[in-house]
Amino acid sequence: MLIIPGPQARFCDGISRRNFLRIGGLGLGGLALPELFQAEAQAGIRTSHKAVIMIYLPGGPPHQDMFDLKLGAPLEIRGEFKPIRTKVPGLEICEHLPRMAAMMDKLIVIRSIVGARDEHSDFQCMTGHLSRNQPPGGWPSFGSVISKLQGTASLAVPAFVGLEPKMQHRPYNAAHAGFLGVPHNSFRPGGDAKADMVLNGVTLERLADRRALLTSFDRFRRDVDASGLMEGVDAFNEQALDVLTSSRLLEALDFQREDKRVIERYGKGDPKPHGDAAPMLMEQFLVARRLVEAGARVVTVAFGFWDYHGNNHKHAKADLPLLDQGVTALVQDLHDRGLEKDVSVIVWGEFGRTPTINKDAGRDHWPKVSCALLTGGGMKTGQVIGSTDRLGGEPEDRPVDFQEVFATLYHNMGIDANKTTITDLSGRPRYLVDGYPPLRELV
Numbered sequence: 001m002l003i004i005p006g007p008q009a010r011f012c013d014g015i016s017r018r019n020f021l022r023i024g025g026l027g028l029g030g031l032a033l034p035e036l037f038q039a040e041a042q043a044g045i046r047t048s049h050k051a052v053i054m055i056y057l058p059g060g061p062p063h064q065d066m067f068d069l070k071l072g073a074p075l076e077i078r079g080e081f082k083p084i085r086t087k088v089p090g091l092e093i094c095e096h097l098p099r100m101a102a103m104m105d106k107l108i109v110i111r112s113i114v115g116a117r118d119e120h121s122d123f124q125c126m127t128g129h130l131s132r133n134q135p136p137g138g139w140p141s142f143g144s145v146i147s148k149l150q151g152t153a154s155l156a157v158p159a160f161v162g163l164e165p166k167m168q169h170r171p172y173n174a175a176h177a178g179f180l181g182v183p184h185n186s187f188r189p190g191g192d193a194k195a196d197m198v199l200n201g202v203t204l205e206r207l208a209d210r211r212a213l214l215t216s217f218d219r220f221r222r223d224v225d226a227s228g229l230m231e232g233v234d235a236f237n238e239q240a241l242d243v244l245t246s247s248r249l250l251e252a253l254d255f256q257r258e259d260k261r262v263i264e265r266y267g268k269g270d271p272k273p274h275g276d277a278a279p280m281l282m283e284q285f286l287v288a289r290r291l292v293e294a295g296a297r298v299v300t301v302a303f304g305f306w307d308y309h310g311n312n313h314k315h316a317k318a319d320l321p322l323l324d325q326g327v328t329a330l331v332q333d334l335h336d337r338g339l340e341k342d343v344s345v346i347v348w349g350e351f352g353r354t355p356t357i358n359k360d361a362g363r364d365h366w367p368k369v370s371c372a373l374l375t376g377g378g379m380k381t382g383q384v385i386g387s388t389d390r391l392g393g394e395p396e397d398r399p400v401d402f403q404e405v406f407a408t409l410y411h412n413m414g415i416d417a418n419k420t421t422i423t424d425l426s427g428r429p430r431y432l433v434d435g436y437p438p439l440r441e442l443v
Contacts, residue, residue, distance in 0.1 A: 049153040050342050050413045051292035052377070054142065054300045055285075055327065056125050057349035059307030062363050063371035064355065064392035065316050067093050067384075068111045073391050077355045080313050088382050096320040099328035100373075105382040106331055106340070108374040108442065112386025112395040115402050116351040116367035120307070125350055126175030126300065128406035128433060136425040137179025142406065143298035144177040144184040145432060146413060148422060154295025156248040161296045162186030163284050179424040186300060189253055252294035255286045262286070266329040269322055280304045280319065285326040289333050292343055297413075306349055310360035323347075331375050344377030344412045346405065355393040369395050372405065377412035379442040403436040411438040 064070055069083045069092065083092035086104035093101055093109070100107060116124060123131045126141040140148070143160035152159045177184040251257060269282040280303060288299040303323065308315050327347060334340045352370035353363030369388055375381060386398040410417040410432055418437070421429035 049295065049297070050344075050377075051296065052142070052146070052298050052344045052346070052409055052413065053288045053292060053330070054126065054298070055345065055347040056122055056300065056302050057304060057306045057323075057347065058122070058302055059120065059305050060349045060351045060353060060365060060370070061306040062308060062312055062316060062353040063111070063369065064353070064388075065094060065313065065363075066097065066320065067109045067371045067373070068388055068392050069094060070355075070390065070392045073355070076357050077391050079357060081316075088384070091384050094320060096317060097324045099324045103328055103331060106335065106375055108379060108381050109384040110372040110374070110386055110400050110405070111369075111384060111388055112397065112399050113348065113352075113370045113372055113402065113405075114368070114395055114399040116370060118351065118365050118367045121174040121350060122302070123174040124402055125348055127178075128403050131174065135179060135428070135430060137181075138176070140178035140180040140184065140422070141175040141186070141300075142409065143186055143300060144180050145422060146298050147177075147184040148180050149415060149420065150297060150413070152295065153297055154248065157252065157291065157295035158187035158249075159297045160184065160186045161291050161298070162188045162300045163287060163291075163302075180422065186298075189249070248294055252290040252296075253287060255283050255290060258286060258290070262333065265332070267322075267325050269326070270318070280322045282322070282326045282329070285330040286333070289330055289337075289339075289343075293337065293339065308353065308362050309358070309364055310362040312353070312357065312362045314361070327373070334376055340376045341378045342376075344379070344409055345375045346372060346409065347374075348372035355391040366393070368393060369399075372400075374405075374408075374442070377409070379408070379412065383441060385439065385441050400439065401436055403433040404439050407433045407436045408438040408442055411443055 064077075065079055065081050069081060070078045071083065072078075082095045084095045084098065084101050085092055086101040088104045091104060091109070093104070115130075117130060119131070121131060123129075123139075126143075127139045128142065129139040141160075143162070147159040150159065176186075255263065263286065266282040266286045269280045271279045271281070273279055284301045284303060288301055291299045303326070304319055306319070327345075330345065331340075334343050334345070349370065351365055351367040354366045356363075358364055369392070386400055387396045388394060389396045407417045410420075415432070417432035418435060419431075421431055424430050
């Protein structure tokens with residue numbers, strides 16, 4: 001396993017975190033990639049291919065400047081943005097999200113997400129759980145759970161892929177496979193790592209010789225093994241070889257193969273770094289679609305930098321149109337390809353922002369309420385769920401817990417989150433959510 005530490009990034013909490021690229025390497029004593037696939041094989045390959053794309057907005061986007069504008073509030077609360085009508089009668093959103101407004105019949109807005117903590121972390125958005133009082137090994141992310149329960153849909157494409165654009169500094173990196181173990185961590189083909197997913201001078205003939213040598217080392221153990229373990233190791237090695245010798249994964253990552261009209265619909269984004277994070281490149285959305293189409297079950301994307309403690313409206317005015325274009329291009333793409341019932345998409349951040357604009361024209365952390373945008377997965381679109389009070393600071397109607405959203409996503413994947421368990425390191429079975437049902441408005 002090759003680990004390349006990337007440049008550091010600092011958010012407002014002052015904590016420095018490094019980005020790592022983990023690249024499956026070919027070794028004499030075995031393969032790194034088989035570790036990613038070993039647990040995926042336990043449940044077999046499903047005949048249907050459902051998928052989820054999670055778009056995480058690091059830093060916490062301002063809910064009251066996106067989907068929950070408060071014109072009746074004082075100026076220091078409502079801000080300078082104006083609402084516009086959408087395709088759903090009675091539902092208005094920010095003027096800087098015109099593409100979303102035009103396709104709101106395909107989208108779902110949740111205005112009343114509750115239960116967040118005041119901490120910069122992707123943990124709750126990726127796992128559905130709080131980071132405190134975790135079981136031994138820690139809670140696994142959603143993609144890791146899907147990897148464990150459903151395995152791969154294509155031997156040449158990992159079940160769980162974590163995307164990050166070139167130069168992206170994953171700011172938090174708190175969510176991982178937890179007690180499910182390294183084999184179920186996301187496969188991260190970020191930056192220049194794509195060049196390492198080829199054989200790098202090792203011919204197929206030489207690769208066959210290495211495989212034969214590995215087999216000869218294991219022959220004695222295979223001869224005396226009555227459990228079938230060695231046969232399993234062979235299968236995992238075969239899957240790793242499928243990734244290394246098949247062009248399917250690399251082709252999915254190469255978005256330039258796409259029709260130029262589709263690439264133009266997604267746009268290029270902004271190459272300049274945003275805050276302490278990376279450029280906002282639209283290719284992430286397109287590659288996510290290509291990956292789920294190629295066989296990935298869960299693809300995660302970190303997009304932009306939304307920690308607006310200063311100049312909230314100036315930053316949002318620049319960033320919201322990019323999010324608007326990327327998300328709507330992805331949604332339209334899924335519909336054009338007939339994937340809207342199989343692929344669920346969620347867009348959200350770790351918390352909301354304060355109702356009151358501070359002395360630096362920014363909004364601070366506000367875990368009491370936040371928002372989310374969903375689409376696809378066979379859900380009932382064209383609606384808004386929940387509401388907040390006049391100031392946008394407290395849920396007023398239909399508070400929605402993070403775990404309700406996760407129960408819905410599991411449901412869309414064909415999993416009953418309240419009946420399905422995974423076993424932690426102590427041998428204790430753990431339910432996927434703590435008794436929360438899927439959102440009744442959506443399923």
